[in-house]
Amino acid sequence: MSVLIKRLLNLALGELAxxxxxxxxxxxxxxxxxSSQLALYFLVFQLLQGAAYWIYRARTIGREPSPVARGILTLMRRGNxxxxxxAVPxxxxxxxxxTDMAAGFLIYAFAVIEYVNYYWYRLSYGKSGFNMAMLLRAGLRPSSIHKLLQRG
Structure with a gap:
């Protein structure tokens, strides 16, 4: 198994965990x-999409993603x-x-950050996943899904 495939599968496993x-x-x-439970399940839905995407990418290394996969990702991005x-109201x-509402909005904010990280801009850099110094230095770069959708 190649290093890249292992890395992608590790990303998927991390999202599932x-x-x-x-x-x-x-x-x-x-x-x-x-309120907090709704936000939690919105967050989990984002994480599961991330896991599914990384598994899909690991399985399609070296091949261009199918039009069906692009269509699904486009629908998911819009649906999310x-x-x-x-979710807000x-x-x-x-x-x-x-407490429930405050926790709900904090969890919701984390879910929105995950959505942006998957579908629009890469927010995680470095080995720890989130490194603010590296993010500020590198600037906002398109996410893997965003780049994939731009190619299609």
């Missing part, structure tokens, strides 16, 4: 209510944007307490 970890930790320690807009409506 993060998804499971967030859900388990939330339900064990921080089940604040409907619509979901992000619709629902986070307010479903809030069971101020």
């Amino acid at each position: 993060a998804s499971v970890s967030f859900v388990v930790v939330y339900h064990l320690y921080a089940d604040w209510g409907g 944007l619509i979901s992000a807009v619709i 629902w986070i307010v409506t479903l809030a069971e307490s101020r």
Whole structure:
């Protein structure tokens, strides 16, 4: 297995592990209510899309992605944007307490950052994933999905 394939599969595994970890930790320690739960599942949905994308890319190394894959990614990018807009009033409506709403909006913000990171701009640099100094030095660069969609 090539180094690049291993790296892509490690990215996918990291997204899957993060998804499971967030859900388990939330339900064990921080089940604040409907608002934060909605935001959590929006975040998990973003992470699972990231995992699926990295697995797909690992399987298609050296080949141009299919028009069907491009179409799905385009639909997902648009659908996620619509979901992000619709989620805001629902986070307010479903809030069971101020803590629930605050947690909901914090988790939601993280989900939106993940959406931007996957579909628009690469926000993670360095070995740790997020390195603000490297991001400021490198500037915003198109994400892998964004570049793939631009080619098609």
